[in-house]
Structures are given as structure tokens and as C-alpha cells.
Amino acid sequence: MPADPAVPVAGPPADEALVAAIRTALGRVQDPEIRRPVTELGMVRGVDLGEAGADGRRVVVGIDLTVAGCPMKDTLTRDVTAAVAAVPGVAAVEVVLGAMSTEQRAALRSQLRGGAGEPVIPFAQPGSLTKVYAIASGKGGVGKSTVTANLAVALAADGLRVGVVDADIHGFSIPRMLGVDRPPTRVDDMLLPPVAHGVKVVSIGMFVPPGQPVVWRGPMLHRALQQFLADVFWGDLDVLLLDLPPGTGDIAISVAQLLPGSEIVVVTTPQPAAAEVAERAGSVAVQTHQRVVGVVENMSWLESPDGSRLEVFGSGGGQQVAANLSRLTGTDVPLLAQVPLDVPVRAAGDAGAPVVLADPASAGARALRAVADALGARRRGLAGMSLGLTPAGR
Numbered sequence: 329m330p331a332d333p334a335v336p337v338a339g340p341p342a343d344e345a346l347v348a349a350i351r352t353a354l355g356r357v358q359d360p361e362i363r364r365p366v367t368e369l370g371m372v373r374g375v376d377l378g379e380a381g382a383d384g385r386r387v388v389v390g391i392d393l394t395v396a397g398c399p400m401k402d403t404l405t406r407d408v409t410a411a412v413a414a415v416p417g418v419a420a421v422e423v424v425l426g427a428m429s430t431e432q433r434a435a436l437r438s439q440l441r442g443g444a445g446e447p448v449i450p451f452a453q454p455g456s457l458t459k460v461y462a463i464a465s466g467k468g469g470v471g472k473s474t475v476t477a478n479l480a481v482a483l484a485a486d487g488l489r490v491g492v493v494d495a496d497i498h499g500f501s502i503p504r505m506l507g508v509d510r511p512p513t514r515v516d517d518m519l520l521p522p523v524a525h526g527v528k529v530v531s532i533g534m535f536v537p538p539g540q541p542v543v544w545r546g547p548m549l550h551r552a553l554q555q556f557l558a559d560v561f562w563g564d565l566d567v568l569l570l571d572l573p574p575g576t577g578d579i580a581i582s583v584a585q586l587l588p589g590s591e592i593v594v595v596t597t598p599q600p601a602a603a604e605v606a607e608r609a610g611s612v613a614v615q616t617h618q619r620v621v622g623v624v625e626n627m628s629w630l631e632s633p634d635g636s637r638l639e640v641f642g643s644g645g646g647q648q649v650a651a652n653l654s655r656l657t658g659t660d661v662p663l664l665a666q667v668p669l670d671v672p673v674r675a676a677g678d679a680g681a682p683v684v685l686a687d688p689a690s691a692g693a694r695a696l697r698a699v700a701d702a703l704g705a706r707r708r709g710l711a712g713m714s715l716g717l718t719p720a721g722r
Contacts, residue, residue: 346417346418350412351367354375355367357407357411361523362440362520370428370436371391371394373390373392376389383419384418385417385418386420387420388422389421390426391405391408391425392426393427393428394427394433399513400513408421408423433516436515441518447517447518447558449554451590452587457566459568461479461590461593462495462569462570462572462580462590462592462618463475463569464609466575466607466608467575467605468499470595470602471597472574473494473496473571475595475626475699476569477677478673478682479700480569481506481525481526482684482685482704483567483703484527485525485684486700488567488704489564489566490566491527491562492569492571493568493569494531494532495553495573495583496572497544497549497553498573499574500532502571503534505677506524506525506529507525508524508534508680510522511534512560517559519559520561525685528562528563528565530556530560545578553586557587567703567704570583576608576609580616591619591620591621592610592618592621593623593699594609594610595623596625596626596646597626597641598627598641598646600645607653610623610656620659620661621661623664624664624665624667626667627667628666628668629643629669631668640669646666647663664702665699673696684697
């Protein structure tokens with residue numbers, strides 16, 4: 329593990345106390361991608377005190393970035409400068425950036441993986457408490473990605489740690505909807521996902537040039553999903569959302585294999601034809617032994633200026649899907665919400681700022697917020713987690 333230098337700085341006791349205060353302040357600075365203190369990650373190379381002036385000491389802080397071209401170096405520099413400048417006795421701050429050595433990066437990867445040498449899928453481990461929701465639909469164009477993006481940022485706004493995997497390899501749209509315009513940072517064989525609106529996100533769209541299609545078949549799709557889950561450092565998430573491609577193809581099956589504890593949220597429109605197809609997507613859960621959490625009916629109606637509702641795509645599809653899936657699975661599958669056909673929802677998604685943040689008072693935002701509240705209320709469970717208890721002997 330790369331160690332944060334702990335050798336006391338030679339000098340008067342006042343200098344040692346100032347250095348200790350600066351290190352304490354640095355302990356509150358988090359790496360923007362890993363979301364852990366820079367002191368814990370061994371990124372603080374040193375703290376040097378300059379000459380004393382009337383207003384205090386000039387301080388030079390050495391920071392080792394995970395990679396030389398770290399895209400978040402400006403953010404890190406700003407945060408370190410602000411934290412150290414707030415320490416009493418500091419008059420000026422200079423941040424000198426460097427880069428971790430190969431040995432430091434290897435130790436960092438081992439630290440982040442909990443000592444495991446090879447990448448594993450953390451959400452498939454017995455001790456994982458992360459709720460995993462696969463957002464599915466029977467056909468495309470029903471707003472599945474819009475629902476995913478809004479649920480993610482709404483849950484993050486509630487203080488939960490949230491990640492999104494854009495598993496729609498051929499039809500990815502999550503980067504645009506969340507306003508992500510850069511790829512993950514690569515630390516050797518580990519990827520640090522970009523963060524947007526408090527949400528960690530990864531998508532194949534971050535790795536291909538604009539306009540280039542992804543022409544892959546089953547085995548490559550499975551491997552891509554596996555890498556997104558295992559090679560990306562997600563940290564300790566409360567919720568992981570997967571935006572699935574429409575239908576019941578390779579990715580849906582791979583999710584059930586790689587994440588056997590994942591649960592399904594089905595998105596449909598009110599149209600009977602769309603509802604029938606959505607029901608098939610949900611019924612896959614019977615074969616894969618997954619639970620269907622509920623149904624979201626999107627584009628339920630268009631509100632006219634006079635307040636009346638125009639049901640552009642008919643009515644009743646969402647309730648029909650919920651009722652039929654309840655019967656097929658033998659469990660209660662509720663209709664979580666009816667989301668209206670709302671211009672702000674579309675506009676906010678195109679702008680990269682989901683409507684639950686951009687226009688929270690809109691009808692669409694309120695309906696999507698209700699779904700997030702329902703999922704957020706389902707707390708992380710203790711199933712499979714060791715409680716560290718030892719039976720007492722008599």
C-alpha cells in the first residue's frame with residue numbers, strides 16, 4: 329500500500345503542529361473519482377513549510393496523481409488548495425503534482441480491491457449489500473434510459489451512493505442523458521468511472537468515436553458487461569442500476585448469470601402492443617429466478633393546456649403488465665408510477681441534466697421521483713453478510 333509519509337518534520341514544535349493540522353485537513357479531501365481521502369490512498373507525497381511571513385507560512389503540498397494525465401487534476405488541485413488554505417497559520421498554498429509509480433499503482437489497486445489480486449464482481453459476492461436493479465423493457469423507444477438516468481440522480485440526491493452501468497451496448501444513451509463527456513480513468517487494468525450529478529457511470533459509449541456503431545455478438549457482449557462490473561472500481565454502492573437493452577437477449581441472460589441477486593424494473597407505455605412485449609421481458613425473471621420489483625408506465629398521457637389528459641398511446645398497459653407479472657411470478661408486482669408525456673423530461677435528458685434535478689416541479693419529475701422514493705425505501709439487506717459473531721461457550 330502506498331504510504332502517506334508519516335515521518336515528523338524536523339523543526340520547532342509550532343511547525344510540527346502546523347504540519348499535523350495540514351495533514352488533518354488533507355484527510356478531508358477526497359479523490360474526485362475514487363471518493364476516498366487522498367491521505368488514505370497514499371497520494372500525499374509531502375508537506376513542506378516555507379518561510380514565515382506576517383500572515384503565516386507558505387506551504388507546498390506534493391500530490392501524486394493516480395495517472396499522469398488524470399482528467400480531474402484541476403479539481404484535485406482546487407480542493408487541496410482550499411483545504412490547506414483554511415488552516416490557521418497558512419498564508420499561501422502551492423500544489424505540486426506528480427504521478428504514482430508502477431509499484432504505487434499496484435498497491436493502490438490491491439487496496440481498492442480489498443487485497444484481491446484479480447478483479448471480481450463485488451455485487452455478486454455473498455457479503456454485498458448493494459441493491460442491483462436492472463431496468464428492462466420489451467421494446468425500444470419506451471423511455472427506459474430516461475427512467476434509469478432520472479432514478480440514478482434522484483437516489484444520489486437523497487444521499488445514496490449510486491452507480492449506473494449502461495448495458496445497452498448497441499443503443500447506448502446514458503452518457504448524453506447524464507452529461508458525461510469523458511472516458512473512465514485507466515489505472516493499469518482498473519477503470520475509475522466518471523461521476524455525474526453524484527452518480528458513477530460507465531458505458532461503451534465512452535470508448536467509441538461519435539457515430540461509430542458497436543457491431544458485437546453474444547460472447548463479446550457478455551465480456552463487455554463482465555468488464556464493466558469487475559474491472560471498474562465502483563466502491564461501496566448502495567444502489568447499482570443497469571440500463572438493459574430492449575428485449576430478452578444476451579445481455580438480459582448475462583445479467584442473471586453475473587448478478588444472480590439483481591432485481592428487475594419493467595418499463596412500458598400504455599399501448600397494449602407495447603405492454604404485451606414488456607410482459608415477456610418481465611416474465612424472463614421466472615426462468616432466471618430474479619424478482620420483478622415493479623412496473624413503470626411511461627408516456628401515460630399528454631396534459632392539454634386546459635388541464636385535460638390526452639392519452640396518446642391508449643391506457644391501461646402498465647396496470648395490465650403489473651397484474652399479469654404478479655400472476656406469473658406469484659408475487660406482488662406493483663405499478664410504481666405513471667409518467668406523463670412531458671416536454672421537460674425530454675429536454676432535460678437531451679441537455680444532460682435529468683428532469684428530477686433540472687425541473688423537479690414538473691409532472692414528469694414528480695412521477696419519476698415517486699419511483700426513486702419507492703426503490704430508495706427498500707434498504708440494503710443483511711442476507712449473506714457475516715455479522716462477525718462468535719457463539720458463546722457454556
